[in-house]
Amino acid sequence: MNAPDYRPTVFLPKTDFPMKAGLPEREPQILAKWQAADLYAQLREARAGRPKFIFHDGPPYANGDMHIGHALNHILKDAVVRTQTLMGKDAPYIPGWDCHGLPIEWKVEEAYRAKKQNKDDVPAVEFRAECRAYAQHWVNVQRDQLKRLGISANWEKPYLTMDFQAEATIVSELLKFAESGQLYRGAKPVMWSPVEKTALADAEVEYHDITSTQIDVAFEITEAPNAPELVGAHAVIWTTTPWTTPVNQGIAYGPEVTYQLCRTQDGHRILIAAPLVEAVSARIGSALTVEQDVAASALAGAVVRHPMHQLGDFFARPRPFLPGDFVTTDAGTGLVHMAPDHGEDDFALCKAHGINPVFAVEGDGRYRADWLWLGGESKNVINPTLNAPDGPICNDLRAAGALLSAEPFAHSYPHSWRSKKKVIFRCTPQWFVPMDQGEHTLRQKAVAAIAATQFTPDKGRNRIGAMVEGRPDWVLSRQRAWGVPITLFVDRKSGDYLVDKTINEKIIARFREQGVDAWTPEFAAELLGDKVDQYEQITDILDVWFDSGCTHAFVLESGRWPEMQWPADLYLEGSDQHRGWFQSSLLESCGTRGRAPYNAILTHGFTMDASGRKMSKSEGNTVNPLDVMKTYGADILRLWALSVDFTEDHRIGDEILKGVADHYRKLRNTFRYLLGALEGWSEEERLPVDQMPALERWVMHRLSVISDELKAAAVAYDFNRYTSLITDFVQNDLSAFAMDVRKDSLYCDAPTAPARRAWRTVLDLTFHALTRWLAPVMVFTAEEVWGTRHPDSGSVHLLEWPEIDADWQDAVLDKQFMLARKLREEVYLKLEELRRAKTVGSFLEASVTITTTHADRIAALAGIDLAELLLVADVSLTHADTESLTVEKADLAKCARCWRHLPDVKPETELCGRCDAVVNG
RNA sequence: GGGCCGGUAGCUCAGGGGUUAGAGCACACGCUUGAUAAGCGUGGGGUCGAAGGUUCAAAUCCUUCUCGGCCCA
Structure with missing residues (x-):
């Protein structure tokens, strides 16, 4: 006789949340919503008055498309800012670009060559205007590409080193060096073309x-x-x-x-x-x-x-x-x-x-x-x-x-x-900043500043320290056109440069209005009057590293971004910047302010191809982040960046991305299950903590422990640990254990049953925890998940760290469950034999008999329903003189609704007592 | 050539003198068909880059080599 079909009476998970992500199509839609709602401004408002976390973005060079290094770098920056925001800090993110310098100059020249035009025939003002336009073009391109990555930043008001205000700041910083006597004109051998002079x-x-x-x-x-x-x-x-x-x-x-x-x-x-x-x-x-x-x-x-x-x-x-x-x-x-x-x-x-x-x-x-x-x-x-x-x-x-x-x-x-x-x-004359001048030398200040800075990983201290101790004087000058001029006048007789505060202020003021084009012979005449012939106007420009060394002054200190403060809590760049931006910023700030502009430095390694080799266009082994986003989506790229050990060199490739996509699917499916399981949830259903069964209390214990561990990982910028903590929790504790065990209650108990309410309460807590914890990682998916359940309560990214009570932690309970899960493993080992022998199919058909000499274990497991936890028909655990574990097919009838094999199944309905009550009572 | 750093399963990572080196994924086999292009279980898979050394004991400490990376020359 066929059992009645009880499927319609079972409370299966129900949700519209799709299993298939379709990130390449979905992400831009979410992005558009954020933009329309000005999420970044909302965040500033939501965190106003909170303790600040000042991250200062290092400026990428405004030339060319985003590459995998940019992507990794910005994902890490975004993860730092987002985790700090999640933890309640006010963490603004002002993105920036490095806009002056030779590579851009070169590209513009290249265009001239293509047109058979000579750079020297073009007026300098015109040439610089073209450089400016070229840089602006790439700023716009990269800005769109970084936005697409889901980076949460003030994209409306980034900083550009070619802004007139920035150029004025750079001049002002240079003149601080001049006024304090920290510049000298020396010589240095450079590559020189006698033909082009x-x-x-x-x-x-x-x-x-x-x-x-x-x-x-x-x-x-x-x-x-x-x-x-x-x-x-x-x-x-x-x-x-x-x-x-x-x-x-x-x-x-x-x-x-x-x-x-x-x-x-x-x-x-x-x-x-x-x-x-x-x-x-x-x-x-x-x-x-x-x-x-x-x-x-x-x-x-x-x-x-x-x-x-x-x-x-x-x-x-x-x-x-x-x-x-x-x-x-x-x-x-x-x-x-x-x-x-x-x-x-x-x-x-x-x-x-x-x-x-x-x-x-x-x-x-x-x-x-x-x-x-x-x-x-x-x-x-x-x-x-x-x-x-x-x-x-x-x-x-x-x-x-x-x-x-x-x-x-x-x-x-x-x-x-x-x-x-x-x-x-x-050898040609060049301008230098001396490293070893005076009583308290720049080198000494820089070395002291390094000692006072926190490095992640700590080996970075070593690296920059060795460089600063051994480096020669800083050469500031370049004989170029596209950059900030060295705004000095040198006395033709004495060779000394002019130090005149009034004149310097006029220079800075003019640069604010006109930018680098202000530095003309006419302006020199205006400043110096009839003494103009007494002085040589320097026409060298500044090394772009000096520009970048001044970004802290422009972005943190100038007041143009009132949400920022000096110094920064964190600078975050690739390890190559020990010689670059970390050092130029350090030297500039030590020379003008006596300390580093940052409290901490975080460095990441380089992204290699799948076999650990450096990527290069000529080798054809590059991975383009734009392609990855088109194929997999930004969330996959983000999950990748936050799963690898970024402090070292790390790899990317098809196999790796497929693995990341698998991890993503697991997380997505867990969210889908949570959404389905919580369908129809209302607050009245919530059960107080003191009425929770042991398994629920254990999951809450785990949530609380993991919450602490995640916070520690976020504070230490240990994102690979952060993501693996979450995936391990989801995989081991939730999916393979608690969710599996509680399917019976969720599907078959009456909606009003305390057991089911308890589990749904914990699922609700878990949902809130996971969506927020993963929000800094899978920014789009977290929003999609959150919006599916709470369509009218704003962005998930505005939320703070989930409220999880430290009191939920229960060491005794944890030991109990460790023991139970160990037992589960041992039993499953035996059950697998039964299954291979085709004696049972589902473990629900099996009956387990255990004897043990360890009375303490029996005592420890008292009060835990082992049959429920092991998903078997019944478990007998007794004290005896020998250790034994036997499994057999249970001699019990199967309930047609919950499929458990139980003693109280009525033959006429094929329902167990519980199910009968739910269906007929 | 110099400075700094790294090499643990097919992949991403734990472990940093002390049983038989772990996890997740992937793979194979099986169960389930009520998370279903999903879920669960079991299993195979490692001379811990190589060789020497220290030690009762080395993936772990030391030396050399090798491969790879960043920065310099």
Whole structure:
């Protein structure tokens, strides 16, 4: 006989909330609602007067589409701001962009080239206007893309470093350095194109294979306090740029290198590195006899003289041996000739020993007219004939008896991207901020500020600390057009820059009105009056790192965003910013305010491809966040970013995203079940805590414990822990256990039954907790879920941390359930055998008999309905002399409505007592 | 080449001297067909990047190597 169909009498979950998310279509609709309601403004209002959490957004460069690094970075920022907001803080988010600088300048130039136009023919004002328009275009593009990610920020009023107000702030900050005497004009070797007569950036240089002249040059040793026998011998240097020999000022040796004194066939004694004796012998065409080893330490304090010393003055000065870590024995002689004007290593080593550049080569690449050797030579230094074996340099050296070899040499050499001509390193005047000036130096202040800053992860402290301790003075100047000018006037006679507060205020005021275009000769004349000819108006612009170093002043302090405060609680960027923004902000703020502009720094690693390799367009292994959003949705990308260990490098790829999408589905389905299970809920149904059965109290205990753990994770910015706490709770405690156990009550108990009301009360608490906890992660889905149940109560994002009582925590109860769940596992192991033997299908058909020697366990489980918890027909747990666990098919009738196998099933209705009462009573 | 950092199941992550290294997902098999393009259960899967060393005992501490990353040269 067929059982009656009781399905219509069962209270199954009911909801319109779709299982399939359709995020790519749904998310933009939710976004539009937020925008229409101005959710960001609502948030500010909702949190007004609350303790503030000041996050300061680092400005991405306004160039190109959002890439995966931007996406990760902004999702993390958003998660910080949203979790802080959830915890009740007033956490404003002012997004910003870095708008000046070479890459933009370059793009605009590129457009000129395409039109066969020359940048130099375009008025500077016009050129800058185009740069400004270009930057604004990408700001708009990136802003839309970041909005689509669900980032909650003040998109109506972002900060741009090219705003006139920002440009005025940057000038004002620069002048603070000037007024406090923290600027000086020094020199530094830069890539220089003698053809274009301009400095070049690294990005403007390309390498080509060319043939140069390599020469070996002998310098006579005149003093050697640690090895007197060397006096009269010759130290041999090797170079592929003969034109630098007229500017030589010393010789570098490797402190770890062993040298040898060798005798040539014609009886000269020369000093070279031991591993290079053969190579040198071949080059100079003479057998070499090693006379003695010379330790590097013997060279300390030794001195040579220049082959052209007879010219006097500069050339007559002694040239010291200097220890240089960069000296290798890969090629050459193991002794490196030092021309501080023309090499970075040379410059740094000589500077450390008080030897300064001499500026012998001018902008057009020719030796200056008064230079004693080759002054007035018409060829510039990159001219091959000047450097050739039969050219003037080699000829003079040969005549002086110093040229041991001169041959062609093929190598890769930097060229100008624009003119394709060779470039040189050349010292040029630059503006610096000194790191070690005064009693309380900038370096000391910065080091102290680092010690006072909180780092997440803490290793960041190490990294920036090592950099700050070792870094050279800060070079502020660039010889460029698109940027904030260094607004200084230099006295042509004294070389000092003008410090005049009144003038400086006028400069700042003018910049507020006109921005960087204010810095014209006309303005200089207006400021200086008849003294204008006495001063040189500086036309260099500021390194964009200085711009970004000033964002704290503009955004936190200027009052343009009244919701902000100085200093920031947090800066959050990729670990590359230890050298970048973290440091520029630190130095700028220490120089002007004596402390860092932030209390804490959070860094993230880089996103690699699926196999852990760096993404690059040429490798074709990039993952485009815009595509991910189109395919999966922003919430998937967010869940990904907040699931990985972002403090290290981490990966993204198809398999990973599919895994994230699976996690998402689990969470979504749980919400769907909650919504269905809570259908028709009304507040009258709520049951007081003291009437809750044990399982309900245990779930509340778990909610309370997890609430604490989640808060701790959010405060520590440990989002990967935050999300896994939630998914583990949903998967293990709810889905696989409590929800499974309580299906019977939810589906079959009478709606008024206290047991069912208790469970629905807990489901309601769980719903409120989960929607809010997940709101900072799955921003769109949380809103969709919330709106499905509470369509008229505003955004989920306005809500605060769920009210969960610490009193719900119950260690005894937790132990009890740990034991019960352990037992459940053991029983299921046995039941699976029964099932494989086809004795039972559903575990509801099984009967469990347990004996144990542990009376304490029986006592601990007293008051818990084990049959209910294990979803079996019945459980007998008794004390005995042996441990045993047997399972068998229960000899009980099945209730046709609740499917449980029970003793009180009436054959005529096939209903158990409970179900009979619900259906017929 | 230098500074800093990392490598635990197919994937995302726990564990940071002490039983047989864990979780979730994925996979396989099964149950259910009343969360159903869902839910539940069981299972297989790891020389903890490699090699040395310290120790009674190493995924864990040390050294070297290797692979990868960021920043510099």
